[in-house]
Amino acid sequence: MAENDVMSKEKAIHDGVSPIKIPDEEDEDLLFQKLWEYLVPSCGKAQTAQGEIIRIAGRVQHEFLNNGCINWDEDFHKMLDTFLKYLPLGNGFSEEDLKIAEVLVGLxxxxxxKGFIDDKIIGVFCSCAMTWVKQNPEVIEPLKAEYVR
Structure with a gap:
């Protein structure tokens, strides 16, 4: 395989400044995965608010579905609090949708x-993150993180 073939197969990673291109994908799980690969760095926090809200949703999803909440701690609570702070930014959620998101985060x-796993709640949570990213293609600076994870 030629070097150019290898380069063309590398995944696209967002540059942190250009408008965010939402992948054309109908399957929500695949869309979430594509947004993760595009916006979230391999380590550390994202360089955009859009990347960070996807990163938070993905970290929470992974903790619930893959770890059974064994590592659940105050840091996850801080991540969820920050998630809620992103939703009114830019082309933010309506007051009604913000209230629904607050209930979701409380759950x-x-x-x-409790270590209670409900994949439907996690699915709705990830959908909230993707909806906010779709509503905000122009880069928004990430908020100061109060969490380590």
Whole structure:
């Protein structure tokens, strides 16, 4: 395989400044995965608010579905609080949608403490993150993170 063939197969990673291109994907799980690969660095926090909200959703999803909440701690609560702070930014959620998101985050906090896994709630949570990213293709600076994860 020629070197150019290898280069063309590398995944596209967002540069942190250009408008965000939302992949054309109908399957929500695949769309989430594509947004993760495009916006979230291999380590550390994202360089855009859009990347960070996807990173938070993915970290919470992984903790619930892959780890059974065994590592659930205050850092996850801080991540969820930050998630809510992103939703009114830019072309933010309506007041009604923000209230729904607050209830959703409250359920995740309680379920995380108890180790109760509900993949439907996680799915809605990830959908919220993707909806916000779709509404905000122009880069928004990430908020100061109060969490380590």
């Amino acid at each position: 995740l906090k309680e379920n995380g403490k």
